[in-house]
Each structure stands twice: as C-alpha cells, then as structure tokens.
Amino acid sequence: MQISSRFTIAIHMLTCMEAFKDEYKVTSDFLASSINVNPVVIRRILSQLKDAGLIEVKRGTGGASIAKPLEEITFLD
Numbered sequence: 001m002q003i004s005s006r007f008t009i010a011i012h013m014l015t016c017m018e019a020f021k022d023e024y025k026v027t028s029d030f031l032a033s034s035i036n037v038n039p040v041v042i043r044r045i046l047s048q049l050k051d052a053g054l055i056e057v058k059r060g061t062g063g064a065s066i067a068k069p070l071e072e073i074t075f076l077d
Helices: 005-019 028-035 039-051
Strands: 055-058 063-066
Touching: 005 028, 005 039, 005 063, 028 039, 028 063, 039 055
Parallel strands: none
Antiparallel strands: 055 063
C-alpha cells in the first residue's frame, strides 16, 4: 500500500505543531515553508485535520495547535 503525500504532509504538520508550539506561531505559511509546498495545500489539510477533531485553528494569523495529546491520536478505526 502506498502512503499518500497528503498523509505524509499531515504527519509533518502535526510534528511541527508539537515541536514549535512554544517558539513560533504555527501558521499555514510557517508550515508551508517547512515543507516547501504552497500554503493552500496546507490550509486544505488543516481543514481536514480540524474536521477530524485533531487540531484547533484560530482565524487570521492565530495559528494552529493540536487539540489533544499526540499519544491519543490514532489513524485506525
């Protein structure tokens, strides 16, 4: 089974949110520059992660943060 690039980007995003939460405001531009993709791609994935209840997103330049501890996040049903 091949892992999609969106899944890989989502894992990178969650890791960045946790690693840089105290140092930087984690915005779509910040995440896009760390992955070298267009911020629109990041915003789409942020929306999906938000809909899944994994992250919280503040409007404008408020940034994103993880909604629950990473240990509680599972990708299997």
